[in-house]
Amino acid sequence: MLRxxxxxxxxxxxxxxxxVLAGVPKFEAHVIDPNIGNVCYAVASAxxxxxxxxxxxxxxxxxxxxxxxxxxxxHIILEDQLEAEHVCIAALDIDQDGKLDFAIGAGWxxxxxxxxxxxxxGAKPEDKWNVHFIGKEKTTHRxxxxxxxxxxxxxxxxxxxxxxxxxxxxxxxxxxxxxxQPKTDRWMPTVLDATVNRMHAHTHADWDGDGKGDTIVSGxxxxxxxxxxxxxxxxxxLGTGASGDKPELRGAGEVKLGRLKGSRRFIATVExxxxxxxxxxxxxxxxxxxxxxxxxxxxxKQGHAVWTADLDGDGSDEVVVGHREPGTGTVKGPGLYVFSxxxxxxxxxxxHIIxxxxxxxxxxxxxxxNGDGRPDLVAGGRATHNVKLxxxxxxTK
Numbered sequence: 001m002l003r004x005x006x007x008x009x010x011x012x013x014x015x016x017x018x019x020v021l022a023g024v025p026k027f028e029a030h031v032i033d034p035n036i037g038n039v040c041y042a043v044a045s046a047x048x049x050x051x052x053x054x055x056x057x058x059x060x061x062x063x064x065x066x067x068x069x070x071x072x073x074x075h076i077i078l079e080d081q082l083e084a085e086h087v088c089i090a091a092l093d094i095d096q097d098g099k100l101d102f103a104i105g106a107g108w109x110x111x112x113x114x115x116x117x118x119x120x121x122g123a124k125p126e127d128k129w130n131v132h133f134i135g136k137e138k139t140t141h142r143x144x145x146x147x148x149x150x151x152x153x154x155x156x157x158x159x160x161x162x163x164x165x166x167x168x169x170x171x172x173x174x175x176x177x178x179x180x181q182p183k184t185d186r187w188m189p190t191v192l193d194a195t196v197n198r199m200h201a202h203t204h205a206d207w208d209g210d211g212k213g214d215t216i217v218s219g220x221x222x223x224x225x226x227x228x229x230x231x232x233x234x235x236x237x238l239g240t241g242a243s244g245d246k247p248e249l250r251g252a253g254e255v256k257l258g259r260l261k262g263s264r265r266f267i268a269t270v271e272x273x274x275x276x277x278x279x280x281x282x283x284x285x286x287x288x289x290x291x292x293x294x295x296x297x298x299x300x301k302q303g304h305a306v307w308t309a310d311l312d313g314d315g316s317d318e319v320v321v322g323h324r325e326p327g328t329g330t331v332k333g334p335g336l337y338v339f340s341x342x343x344x345x346x347x348x349x350x351x352h353i354i355x356x357x358x359x360x361x362x363x364x365x366x367x368x369x370n371g372d373g374r375p376d377l378v379a380g381g382r383a384t385h386n387v388k389l390x391x392x393x394x395x396t397k
Contacts, residue, residue: 023340024352025312027377027390032072036060036387040380043387045367046091046100048075054369057102058380058387059086064104064119064129069369072389077129083107083115092145092154094118094182102129103156105140114140116158118182134176134187138164146204146213148175149190150228156187159202159217170195173202173217173226192233193217193226200253200273218252218269222290223281237290239281242271252279258308258317261344267291268319270303276328278303278321278339282346296339296349297321299329304382305336309366309375311392316341319349322361324382334360336379336390360384368392 033040037060044057046066053069064078064086078086088105095101101120107113114137119129134156141161145154155175163171173192179185196219207214207225214227216238223239241251253273258280259265267281277298281291296319305322312318319339326332336355342348360383366375374392381387 023312023314023350024318024338025374026393026395027354028393029355029358030072030389030391031386032056032067032378032389033058033065033074033387035385036065036380037063037385039382040362040385040387041085041087042089042363043365043378043380044089044091045365045369045378046102048100050099053371054367056369056378056387056389057089057091059089059104061085064089064102067387075125077121078104078119078131079128081128081131082117083110083113085109087141088143090143090145090156094178095120103134103143103145105143105158108139108141108161112138114138114160116140116143116156116176118156120183132183135189137172137174138162139171141199142201144202144204146215148192148204148213148215148228149177150212151177153178155190157192157202157204157215159199161199163197168194170197170219171199173199173215193224193235195235196221196224198247198251198273201255203256205257216255216257216267218255218273220247220251220273223252223255223267223269239267239269239279239291240293241269242275242277242279244272248272248274253303254306256306256308256319258319260317260341260346261315264344264346266317266346268306268308268321270300270306270321270323271295274302274304274324276300276303278306278319280319280346280349294347297337297351299327299331300333301325301327302334305361305364305379307364307366311338311366311375312340313374316344320354320364320366320377322359322364322379324360324362326357331356333357334383336361336364336377354390355379355388358384359386359388 042059056067116134139161176187199219222241225236252269300323302324307320308317359381362382364379377390
């Protein structure tokens with residue numbers, strides 16, 4: 001009996017040291033695709049077939065495929081029809097025909113390339129989808145649909161990784177308006193900002209509650225808010241990012257907005273780009289900017305995914321983070337982790353291990369995929385080439 005109690009105590013201690021006991025649900029891992037290709041660049045959710053169920057969408061270097069809920073049967077809808085290295089995707093019914101379409105960024109690795117296009121489904125369900133040109137922007141890296149121009153309809157917002165021309169101040173954050181005839185008319189771009197370098201990602205929010213869509217971007221110089229002010233756009237520093245004496249050691253990579261109890265918002269980042277740290281940015285007591293930076297993780301290598309969601313239903317968002325290579329901490333990874341706030345202020349966080357070594361995370365998201373009201377997790381791998389689903393089982397560990 002004493003030996004059993006001692007063993008139980010040891011197990012509880014080991015579990016506690018890995019941060020799995022406090023307030024985060026159990027997740028059941030399922031391999032959706034063991035080998036998507038060389039790289040799973042992006043994962044997303046969308047109701048592709050219009051049956052009311054969210055499906056999983058994944059992008060590899062030369063394909064776009066979706067996995068049909070709830071069986072997760074794979075359907076390849078695009079293959080070798082664009083420049084190699086497809087890197088980002090965004091879903092919207094672009095031509096307003098009642099069927100979902102996708103915008104896709106490709107060719108980002110080539111020094112003078114970066115193509116932006118959208119696709120519509122073929123005549124038959126098994127047909128590959130049709131490609132329609134939108135534009136070109138060197139190193140197109142991330143895209144999303146949001147109404148940042150205040151027109152009443154979303155634009156395609158595109159953030160490249162590097163500058164489009166030698167001597168430029170920074171990359172061009174672009175918003176492409178959807179024309180009346182999107183297959184044939186030109187998609188006109190508006191430059192929202194052109195001053196941030198190594199812009200790794202962007203996200204959207206109504207930052208000041210005025211009903212207008214704003215954009216949060218992350219790059220070498222930090223985390224910025226880009227919002228419309230009259231007929232122009234203004235940039236405001238929200239977070240300093242990591243500091244360093246080289247460009248690759250400065251600023252922030254992935255970025256998402258979350259909320260704690262009491263509607264206290266925070267920004268979560270991986271720092272620097274492809275970095276080692278996870279930081280959250282919290283409101284200062286006096287409301288001043290930039291926001292207060294709190295580092296909650298420093299042992300990653302090639303951190304490359306961040307998401308926020310209330311996984312346990314306690315009113316506060318957790319931070320989901322993935323990295324691509326083995327890190328320097330006790331838990332090496334690569335893998336997928338969840339960080340939960342230990343207080344309502346967001347000043348202390350606990351790390352929970354979701355996947356240690358089973359996936360070299362390139363991208364990840366959280367959403368309720370089985371309709372039980374609990375957000376599930378999906379991640380796509382780089383060196384591991386896989387796509388995995390983590391079902392939220394509800395009970396806390």
